[in-house]
Each structure stands twice: as C-alpha cells, then as structure tokens.
Amino acid sequence: xxxxxxxxxxxxxxxxxxxxxxxxxxxxxxxxxxxxxxxxxxxxxxxxxxxxxxxxxxxxxxxxxxxxxxxxxxxxxxxxxxxxxxxxxxxxxxxxxxxxxxxxxxxxxxxxxxxxxxxxxxxxxxxxxxxxxxxxxxxxxxxxxxxxxxxxxxxxxxxxxxxxxxxxxxxxxxxxxxxxxxxxxxxxxxxxxxxxxxxxxxxxxx
Amino acid sequence: xxxxxxxxxxxxxxxxxxxxxxxxxxxxxxxxxxxxxxxxxxxxxxxxxxxxxxxxxxxxxxxxxxxxxxxxxxxxxxxxxxxxxxxxxxxxxxxxxxxxxxxxxxxxxxxxxxxxxxxxxxxxxxxxxxxxxxxxxxxxxxxxxxxxxxxxxxxxxxxxxxxxxxxxxxxxxxxxxxxxxxxxxxxxxxxxxxxxxxxx
Numbered sequence: 001x002x003x004x005x006x007x008x009x010x011x012x013x014x015x016x017x018x019x020x021x022x023x024x025x026x027x028x029x030x031x032x033x034x035x036x037x038x039x040x041x042x043x044x045x046x047x048x049x050x051x052x053x054x055x056x057x058x059x060x061x062x063x064x065x066x067x068x069x070x071x072x073x074x075x076x077x078x079x080x081x082x083x084x085x086x087x088x089x090x091x092x093x094x095x096x097x098x099x100x101x102x103x104x105x106x107x108x109x110x111x112x113x114x115x116x117x118x119x120x121x122x123x124x125x126x127x128x129x130x131x132x133x134x135x136x137x138x139x140x141x142x143x144x145x146x147x148x149x150x151x152x153x154x155x156x157x158x159x160x161x162x163x164x165x166x167x168x169x170x171x172x173x174x175x176x177x178x179x180x181x182x183x184x185x186x187x188x189x190x191x192x193x194x195x196x197x198x199x200x201x202x203x204x205x206x
Numbered sequence: 207x208x209x210x211x212x213x214x215x216x217x218x219x220x221x222x223x224x225x226x227x228x229x230x231x232x233x234x235x236x237x238x239x240x241x242x243x244x245x246x247x248x249x250x251x252x253x254x255x256x257x258x259x260x261x262x263x264x265x266x267x268x269x270x271x272x273x274x275x276x277x278x279x280x281x282x283x284x285x286x287x288x289x290x291x292x293x294x295x296x297x298x299x300x301x302x303x304x305x306x307x308x309x310x311x312x313x314x315x316x317x318x319x320x321x322x323x324x325x326x327x328x329x330x331x332x333x334x335x336x337x338x339x340x341x342x343x344x345x346x347x348x349x350x351x352x353x354x355x356x357x358x359x360x361x362x363x364x365x366x367x368x369x370x371x372x373x374x375x376x377x378x379x380x381x382x383x384x385x386x387x388x389x390x391x392x393x394x395x396x397x398x399x400x401x402x403x404x405x406x
C-alpha cells in the first residue's frame with residue numbers, strides 16, 4: 001500500500017512539471033528589409049505574414065511552429081557577366097523572390113514580456129525559375145535570431161534577423177563581389193532579411 | 207534503504223521546481239574601439255547596443271544570452287577595383303554587425319563579475335571590402351555593478367575568421383590560419399548595462 005502511495009506521489013510530481021504545456025494559436029505580420037549578401041544591389045522593403053502556434057512548456061521556454069509568406073529579394077540593376085569582351089550586359093531590374101516558409105522558433109523568456117528567439121526555417125519560392133532569374137534556386141534553409149516583447153493581452157512586438165544558407169547567385173554568370181567558391185570562406189550570395197512586426201496570440205484564460 | 211532511495215528520486219524530480227533560477231533582462235550600450243588585425247589601418251571609434259537575458263543558476267554563476275548591434279572595422283584609405291570595372295574607395299572599413307552571443311558570467315564578488323563567451327556575427331551593410339559576411343568571436347570581459355541594476359562593463363572581442371583578404375593593406379607575413387595571423391575583427395568595448403527588476 002505504501003508503495004502504491006509513493007508511486008502515485010511520484011507520478012503526480014512528474015506529471016506536475018509537464019501538465020502546464022499549452023498551445024495557443026496566433027498570427028504574425030510585419031515589414032521585411034531584405035538583401036542578398038555580397039552583391040551590389042540595394043535592399044528591398046516589403047512585408048511578411050503568417051500563422052503560428054505557441055507551445056508553452058514553462059515560464060521560460062516556448063516552441064513556436066510557423067507557416068508564413070515572406071516577400072524578399074533585392075533592388076537595383078542586375079548585370080550578366082560577358083562571356084568575352086569588356087562590357088557587362090544589363091539583364092533586368094530588381095529581384096523579387098517571394099517565399100512560403102515553414103519554421104520552428106524557440107523562445108527563451110527572461111521576463112514575463114521579453115523573449116529571445118532562435119529558429120530555423122525551410123523556404124520555397126512561389127515563382128518559377130525564370131521569374132527569379134539571377135537567383136539560381138527556388139528553395140532555401142534559414143537560421144534566425146531575434147527578440148520579442150509580449151504584452152499580457154497577447155499582442156507582441158518582434159524583431160528578427162534571418163540568414164539563408166544556400167548560395168543564391170552563380171557568380172560566374174552574374175555580377176557579384178569577387179567570390180572564392182567555398183563554404184568555409186563564407187563568400188556567398190545569401191538571403192539576409194531583417195523583419196520587424198507584430199504578432200498576436202490568443203491569451204490563456206486567467 | 208529503499209525509502210532513502212525513493213526520497214532521493216523524489217528530491218531529484220522535484221528539484222527543477224525548487225531551484226531558484228532568477229532571470230533578468232538587461233540593456234547594454236557603449237563605445238567600441240575596433241581594428242582589423244595585421245593591417246596598416248588605424249582604429250575606429252563607434253558604438254554598440256544590445257539586449258541581454260541573464261539566467262542566474264547559482265550565486266557564483268550566470269548564463270547570459272545576448273543580441274546586439276555593433277559598429278566595427280578600421281580607418282584608413284582603401285581602394286579597390288572590383289569585378290566588372292567598378293571602382294570603390296573609402297576612408298575606412300566601416301562595418302555593422304548583428305551579434306548573437308552566449309556569455310558565462312562568474313560573479314566572484316557581490317558587485318564584480320568576470321565574463322567569458324562567444325558570439326556569432328552577421329555583417330549587415332554589404333561592405334565591398336570584406337571577404338565574408340559571417341564572423342564568430344570569442345569574448346573576455348568584466349562587469350562592475352556600481353548601483354543596484356546598473357553595471358559598467360569592459361570587454362575584448364576577437365573575431366575568428368579572416369574578414370579582409372586584400373594583401374595590399376597588410377603588414378607582416380600573411381598565413382591565413384584560423385586565429386593565428388589572419389586579418390580579423392578586434393574590438394574593445396566599454397559601456398553601461400542596466401538590468402530590469404522583475405515585478406512579482
């Protein structure tokens with residue numbers, strides 16, 4: 001009998017630390033300030049939006065799966081490198097690549113309001129390969145870091161920086177900074193996006 | 207014997223709920239004096255600012271996560287011909303980094319802590335004189351809390367990667383090794399920290 005009692009107590013204590021897990025749905029939207037690293041293009045300002053589920057494990061750790069749409073790219077004249085001769089060839093104006101994104105963000109809360117965010121995402125361009133032409137790939141994997149300020153009524157203000165991992169432009173075909181072609185050198189043309197926006201999750205009942 | 211064993215298990219399981227891990231949010235800002243090692247450039251004075259999340263595990267040790275913005279680089283005349291007949295010149299390598307770091311804080315005194323940590327840094331301005339945009343750094347420093355919540359901090363940060371490769375601006379023999387002999391970010395930081403008190 002005593003054993004049962006102890007086992008029950010154990011179970012109760014064990015369950016107690018996990019029973020608080022809750023999932024709250026939410027939305028997020030804001031402005032994108034995107035560029036492609038190691039190119040002469042100017043940044044593009046546009047927007048992103050998405051839906052999310054905020055899984056609260058305890059007062060410190062949250063896990064947030066996300067699905068979203070993000071308008072990225074860069075602005076300016078795109079030049080193709082000549083095969084021979086002196087003059088570079090104007091190819092097009094502006095790179096507009098718009099992505100559907102699937103991501104998971106981990107959030108560490110250092111007070112009731114302030115969270116620091118780290119996450120990863122997989123992204124797929126919705127345009128065909130011709131529409132994003134200087135870009136060589138329609139897909140990307142990204143890593144992100146950021147911060148969030150969350151009000152008690154569910155509204156949040158957030159800032160993120162997201163960096164891609166795939167080389168987006170073939171530097172043999174298009175004009176970029178001079179490139180050594182290795183992962184180690186880091187000398188690649190990647191998506192780099194700064195995001196500033198708001199989110200809203202349905203607050204838990206008191 | 208069995209009872210003691212069970213008690214230990216009980217204590218172990220309930221421990222996470224009872225350890226007083228106090229968390230606090232901090233803001234940091236201050237002055238950067240930065241240079242690029244093994245070049246003929248002179249130091250640049252600029253600023254940094256950031257957010258810190260402190261998780262205090264014991265009286266002696268705290269883990270601190272940091273996000274920040276840091277202006278770095280060096281001053282000196284640089285000129286370069288780039289791929290398709292473009293000419294660039296500037297009076298310095300003025301870089302802007304977004305930094306994400308983890309610091310270990312050893313509070314050897316009630317008011318005084320030693321810091322050791324690392325950071326990952328992303329260049330934001332698209333400077334054409336850099337050979338790469340992603341950098342990592344090791345950081346050593348100290349923090350002195352002169353008032354409750356207010357601290358003074360001094361740090362030294364050394365980049366791990368060769369970020370500037372043009373040998374025309376270097377002095378000494380270039381080896382290109384990681385840590386030894388590369389042209390890396392070197393930053394001295396001095397500034398203020400403020401930690402918010404959480405209202406219960």
